[in-house]
Amino acid sequence: MELNVIGQDDHQDTGSSCSSGSCGSSNDQMGHLPQEIKDKVKNHPCYSEEAHHYFARMHVAVAPACNIQCHYCNRKYDCSNESRPGVVSELLTPEEAVMKTKAVAANIPQMTVLGIAGPGDPLANPERTFSTFRMLSEQAPDIKLCVSTNGLALPDAVEELSKHNIDHVTITINTVDPEIGAKIYPWIYWNNKRIHGVKGAKILIQQQQKGLEMLVAKGILVKVNSVMIPGVNDEHLKEVSRIVKSKGAFLHNVMPLISEAEHGTFYGVMGQRGPEPEELQDLQDACAGDMNMMRHCRQCRADAVGLLGEDRGEEFTMDKIAAMDIDYDAAMKKRAVIHQGILEELDEKEAKRARLASASVPAAAKPDTRPVLMAVATSGGGLINQHFGHATEFLVYEVSPNGVRFISHRKVDQYCIGGDTCGEKESALSGSIRALKGCEAVLCSKIGYEPWSLLEDAGIQPNGEHAMEPIEEAILAVYEEMRVDGRLDATPAHVAELAKA
Amino acid sequence: MALSIVDSCVNCWACYDVCPSEAIYESKPHFKINARKCTECEGDYDQPQCASICPIEEAILDASGAPMNALGTLTGIPPEKMAEAMREIQSR
Numbered sequence: 001m002e003l004n005v006i007g008q009d010d011h012q013d014t015g016s017s018c019s020s021g022s023c024g025s026s027n028d029q030m031g032h033l034p035q036e037i038k039d040k041v042k043n044h045p046c047y048s049e050e051a052h053h054y055f056a057r058m059h060v061a062v063a064p065a066c067n068i069q070c071h072y073c074n075r076k077y078d079c080s081n082e083s084r085p086g087v088v089s090e091l092l093t094p095e096e097a098v099m100k101t102k103a104v105a106a107n108i109p110q111m112t113v114l115g116i117a118g119p120g121d122p123l124a125n126p127e128r129t130f131s132t133f134r135m136l137s138e139q140a141p142d143i144k145l146c147v148s149t150n151g152l153a154l155p156d157a158v159e160e161l162s163k164h165n166i167d168h169v170t171i172t173i174n175t176v177d178p179e180i181g182a183k184i185y186p187w188i189y190w191n192n193k194r195i196h197g198v199k200g201a202k203i204l205i206q207q208q209q210k211g212l213e214m215l216v217a218k219g220i221l222v223k224v225n226s227v228m229i230p231g232v233n234d235e236h237l238k239e240v241s242r243i244v245k246s247k248g249a250f251l252h253n254v255m256p257l258i259s260e261a262e263h264g265t266f267y268g269v270m271g272q273r274g275p276e277p278e279e280l281q282d283l284q285d286a287c288a289g290d291m292n293m294m295r296h297c298r299q300c301r302a303d304a305v306g307l308l309g310e311d312r313g314e315e316f317t318m319d320k321i322a323a324m325d326i327d328y329d330a331a332m333k334k335r336a337v338i339h340q341g342i343l344e345e346l347d348e349k350e351a352k353r354a355r356l357a358s359a360s361v362p363a364a365a366k367p368d369t370r371p372v373l374m375a376v377a378t379s380g381g382g383l384i385n386q387h388f389g390h391a392t393e394f395l396v397y398e399v400s401p402n403g404v405r406f407i408s409h410r411k412v413d414q415y416c417i418g419g420d421t422c423g424e425k426e427s428a429l430s431g432s433i434r435a436l437k438g439c440e441a442v443l444c445s446k447i448g449y450e451p452w453s454l455l456e457d458a459g460i461q462p463n464g465e466h467a468m469e470p471i472e473e474a475i476l477a478v479y480e481e482m483r484v485d486g487r488l489d490a491t492p493a494h495v496a497e498l499a500k501a
Numbered sequence: 502m503a504l505s506i507v508d509s510c511v512n513c514w515a516c517y518d519v520c521p522s523e524a525i526y527e528s529k530p531h532f533k534i535n536a537r538k539c540t541e542c543e544g545d546y547d548q549p550q551c552a553s554i555c556p557i558e559e560a561i562l563d564a565s566g567a568p569m570n571a572l573g574t575l576t577g578i579p580p581e582k583m584a585e586a587m588r589e590i591q592s593r
Contacts, residue, residue: 065513065515065518066513071577074576075511076511076557120514124518189515189519189553189554192519192547192548192550193547261590266577266578268586269582
C-alpha cells in the first residue's frame with residue numbers, strides 16, 4: 001500500500017476526511033497559497049507548521065501597557081513559572097530588548113523571528129515597540145519582525161508598521177458581535193475614556209476589522225488568533241473565520257481558553273471552562289472549510305525564547321546577556337549558512353513528498369481503513385527523537401488512507417489540575433498517559449519498561465522502533481503495520497465507548 | 502488635589518503614557534504620582550487619565566485616599582467570588 005501525506009495529493013480524492021481541500025493538514029496548511037506567501041512564511045515557526053520543527057522564535061517583553069481588558073487575562077502577570085500569553089518575568093527597555101535579541105540570534109542561530117506580543121498590547125506602547133523595531137531593522141536585518149495586537153490601536157499604527165518592513169501581523173479577534181464582545185471584554189480605553197460593555201466591544205470590533213482591511217491593502221500578511229470560549233464564542237468563531245478570510249487574513253489560529261482559577265482571571269475565578277481537545281479539534285475542522293488553520297500554536301509567553309514548545313528564556317536573562325560578548329556580524333554569517341542548510345533540507349523533503357504523491361495509488365484503490373490518532377515525542381527537526389519520559393508535550397497526528405495530518409500538540413500536565421475527585425498530585429507518567437487520550441500509538445526514540453506496560457494497559461501502543469526517522473514516514477509505517485495486523489478492523493475501546501454514549 | 506498610586510500597582514506603564522501633566526514617574530517598587538504636578542486632569546479631560554486606563558482595582562487613590570476603581574469594577578469579578586476562589590486555592 002502506498003500512502004501519501006495529505007495535501008500533496010491533488011485534492012480530488014473524495015474519500016478525504018477533511019471537509020475541503022484547504023483542511024489544516026501539516027503540509028497542506030500552506031499548500032494552495034501563492035508562492036510569494038509561501039516564501040514569506042517558510043522560515044516562520046508561527047506561520048508554518050513545517051517550519052516550527054526547525055526554526056525558533058523569540059518575544060521581547062517591551063510592551064507592558066494595555067488599552068483593553070480581556071476576561072482571560074490578569075494583569076498581575078509577574079510570574080516566571082507559567083507559560084501562557086501575557087506572562088513575563090523581566091520587562092525590558094527597547095535597548096535591552098535589542099541586546100537580548102542579538103544575543104539569542106547569535107546563540108540560537110535557527111531563531112528567525114522576533115515578535116513583540118506584550119505582556120500588554122504592543123500598539124498601546126507605540127514608542128517602546130517601534131523604537132525596538134527601528135533599532136533591530138538597522139542592527140539585525142536578518143531577523144524577521146512581527147507583532148501581535150488586540151487591534152484597538154491598529155488602524156493608527158498601520159502606516160508605521162509598513163515603514164518597518166514588518167510583514168507579519170497577528171490580530172486577536174474573538175468575535176465580530178458586540179453582544180458577545182461584552183462577555184469577553186469588560187472595558188476598553190478609547191479617546192481618553194474607559195468604555196464598558198457593548199459600547200466598548202463595538203468600538204474594538206470596528207477597529208480590528210478596519211485594521212485587518214488596512215493591513216491586507218498594504219500587502220502585510222495577517223494571521224487571526226481567536227480564543228475558543230465554550231458557550232461564549234465557540235459556535236460564533238465559524239462566522240469569524242469566514243469573515244476574516246473574506247477580508248484577506250491568510251491563517252486562523254483557534255486556541256483553547258486557559259482558565260485555571262489560580263491565574264485570577266475573570267473566567268478562571270468564575271468557573272468558565274476551557275474546551276476539551278476534541279471540541280477544539282472539531283471547531284478547527286469546521287473552520288477549516290473556509291480558512292487555513294494553524295494548529296501548532298503553543299500559546300507562549302510574551303518573553304518566550306526557542307523552538308515552539310520549548311522555553312530557553314532562563315539562558316538569556318539580562319545579567320547573563322551582559323556577560324556575553326556578541327559579534328553580530330560574525331553571527332549573521334553563521335546564521336545565513338545554517339538557515340540555508342535548513343531550507344535545503346525542507347526543499348528536499350518537499351521534493352520527496354512530490355515524488356511519493358505522484359507514485360501513490362488512485363483514491364479508488366485505497367483501503368477503507370479507519371483513521372487513527374498517533375502521538376509523537378520530538379525535540380525538533382521533524383524527527384522521532386525524544387525519549388518518552390523526557391517529553392513535556394506530544395504532537396498528535398491523524399493518519400488515514402488519505403495520509404497524515406497534524407492535529408494538535410498535547411501538553412504533559414505534570415501536576416494535579418484539581419477537581420473534586422482528585423486529592424493528590426499525580427506523577428508525570430499518569431499526566432503523560434492522560435495527555436495521550438484518544439491516541440492508539442505513541443512514537444518515541446526510547447521508552448522505559450514501566451510506562452510501556454502502563455501505556456499498553458491504557459490501550460496506547462508504545463513504539464520505539466522508528467527512532468530518528470521523519471515523523472510522517474514513521475506514522476505511515478506504523479499505520480501500515482496496524483492494517484496488516486488487522487488492528488484497523490476492530491473498533492478500539494475508546495471509540496466503542498464513545499459510540500455507546 | 503492629587504491622586505496617588507499604591508503598592509498593588511503592577512508597573513505596566515499605561516498611566517505614565519497617558520498623563521497630560523507628566524506627573525507620573527517610574528519608581529521602586531512601583532510608579533508614583535508627583536502631587537505637585539498632578540491636576541487630576543482638570544482642564545484637560547473629564548476623567549483622570551491614569552485612573553481611566555489603570556487595569557488594577559484599588560491601585561490609584563483619590564485625594565481623600567479612596568480607590569478610584571473599586572474592587573470588582575474592572576475585572577467584573579464580584580469581590581466575594583474572588584475571596585472564595587482564593588480560599589479554595591489556599592486550602593488545596
